[in-house]
Amino acid sequence: MRVLVQGAGVAGLTAAFELAVRGATVTVAEIRHALGGNASWFAGGMLAPWCERESAEQPVLDLGRDAAEWWEAVTPGQVTRAGTLVVAAPRDAGELERFASRTSGHRRVDEDEIALREPDLAGRFRRGLLFPDEAHLDPRQAMAAVHDRLSAMGVEFRFDADARHISGFDRQIDCTGMATDDDRLRGVRGEMLILRTPDVSLSRPVRLLHPRFPLYVVPRADRRFMVGATMIESHSGGPVTARSMIELLGAACALHPAFGEAEIVETGVGVRPAFPDNLPRVEARGNTVAINGLYRHGFLLAPAMARQAADLVFNHDGTKELAHETVGQRRSA
Incomplete structure (x- = not known):
C-alpha cells in the first residue's frame, strides 16, 4: 500500500505514523519548505480532555482520553504528566x-x-x-520528534511540494486543514x-x-x-x-x-x-481520506483521528475505491 499524506501538521504526522506502523509505504508532501508555520506550530500542546469538556462535546473527552499515552509511546520524553x-x-x-x-x-x-x-x-x-490525569507537551519539539522517527522508519518527506501534482499512490490522506476546498469549514x-x-x-x-x-x-x-x-x-x-x-x-x-x-x-x-459543530471528522471518498476539523484540539485529537483514518485505508484492499464514509464523533458516541 503506497499512501501519500498531504500536509505535515499534527494531523499529517500522526496519520503518517499510524499508516507506517501498519506496513504502508508513506510519503508526506508539505507545501512549506520545512516543519512549522501552520496552526499546529502555534498550539498550546495541552493534552487536557477533561478541561476541554467545559466547552466541548463529550466526543472530545472520549477521543482525547488516550492522547497522552499515544504521545508518550511515539515521542518518549516529550510528555509531562503533571496535570x-x-x-x-x-x-x-x-x-x-x-x-x-x-x-x-x-x-x-x-x-x-x-x-x-x-x-x-x-x-x-x-x-x-x-x-x-492531564498532561502537556511542547508542540514544536513533539512534531520534530515524530518527523525524526518517521524518517528513521523510511517515510519520505517532500517539502516545497504541492500534493496536487504528485501521483502514483494507492491512497491519499488529506490533512491540509484550511487549505482544503471543503466549504463546510x-x-x-x-x-x-x-x-x-x-x-x-x-x-x-x-x-x-x-x-x-x-x-x-x-x-x-x-x-x-x-x-x-x-x-x-x-x-x-x-x-x-x-x-x-x-x-x-x-x-x-x-x-x-x-x-x-x-x-x-x-x-x-x-x-x-x-466544522459547524466543532467536532472533527475522518471522511473517505474515492481513494482519499480526509482528516479535518480538529478545531482547538489538534494534539489532543490527532492520534484518535489518525487511527480512524488508517482503519479506513486498511479495511479496503489495494484496488477497491473507498466508499463514502464518515467517522469521528459518531464512533465515540
Missing part, C-alpha cells in the same frame, strides 16, 4: 464553580495545596481545581505569545478563569511560557492585534505580576479549521 491547575480570583469564584459543574476528572484544591504544587502562586488564589483564529522570565516557575499548565478573558499559561523549557486564549471567528492569519496583545498580557499579569517584566520572545497566529 492541569485551574484557578480564579476570589471575585470570579462563580466562574470556578461553573467550570467544575461542566467537567469531571478533577478535585478541589485549597490555598495551601495550590502553594504546595505551584509555589510561585502562593497567596494569590484561594481555591482551584486540579485535573491530575470555518476558520477560528488563535493568537499566542511566548514570554520568557526567570521570575516565574510553573510545573503544569495553569488556566485562569475570567468571565471576559480566560487565559492559559503553559510552561516550556528555558523559563519560557506559552500564553494563549483567543478564539476569534476569522480566516485571517495576520499578526496578533493590539487588543489581543493587551488582553493576553493583562491576564498573564493577573496570574502573576512578574509576567509584566517578561521578555516577549514571540507572537503568533494559527487559524484552526472547524
Whole structure:
C-alpha cells in the first residue's frame, strides 16, 4: 500500500505514523519548505480532555482520553504528566464553580495545596481545581520528534511540494486543514505569545478563569511560557492585534505580576479549521481520506483521528475505491 499524506501538521504526522506502523509505504508532501508555520506550530500542546469538556462535546473527552499515552509511546520524553491547575480570583469564584459543574476528572484544591504544587502562586488564589490525569507537551519539539522517527522508519518527506501534482499512490490522506476546498469549514483564529522570565516557575499548565478573558499559561523549557486564549471567528492569519496583545498580557499579569517584566520572545497566529459543530471528522471518498476539523484540539485529537483514518485505508484492499464514509464523533458516541 503506497499512501501519500498531504500536509505535515499534527494531523499529517500522526496519520503518517499510524499508516507506517501498519506496513504502508508513506510519503508526506508539505507545501512549506520545512516543519512549522501552520496552526499546529502555534498550539498550546495541552493534552487536557477533561478541561476541554467545559466547552466541548463529550466526543472530545472520549477521543482525547488516550492522547497522552499515544504521545508518550511515539515521542518518549516529550510528555509531562503533571496535570492541569485551574484557578480564579476570589471575585470570579462563580466562574470556578461553573467550570467544575461542566467537567469531571478533577478535585478541589485549597490555598495551601495550590502553594504546595505551584509555589510561585502562593497567596494569590484561594481555591482551584486540579485535573491530575492531564498532561502537556511542547508542540514544536513533539512534531520534530515524530518527523525524526518517521524518517528513521523510511517515510519520505517532500517539502516545497504541492500534493496536487504528485501521483502514483494507492491512497491519499488529506490533512491540509484550511487549505482544503471543503466549504463546510470555518476558520477560528488563535493568537499566542511566548514570554520568557526567570521570575516565574510553573510545573503544569495553569488556566485562569475570567468571565471576559480566560487565559492559559503553559510552561516550556528555558523559563519560557506559552500564553494563549483567543478564539476569534476569522480566516485571517495576520499578526496578533493590539487588543489581543493587551488582553493576553493583562491576564498573564493577573496570574502573576512578574509576567509584566517578561521578555516577549514571540507572537503568533494559527487559524484552526472547524466544522459547524466543532467536532472533527475522518471522511473517505474515492481513494482519499480526509482528516479535518480538529478545531482547538489538534494534539489532543490527532492520534484518535489518525487511527480512524488508517482503519479506513486498511479495511479496503489495494484496488477497491473507498466508499463514502464518515467517522469521528459518531464512533465515540
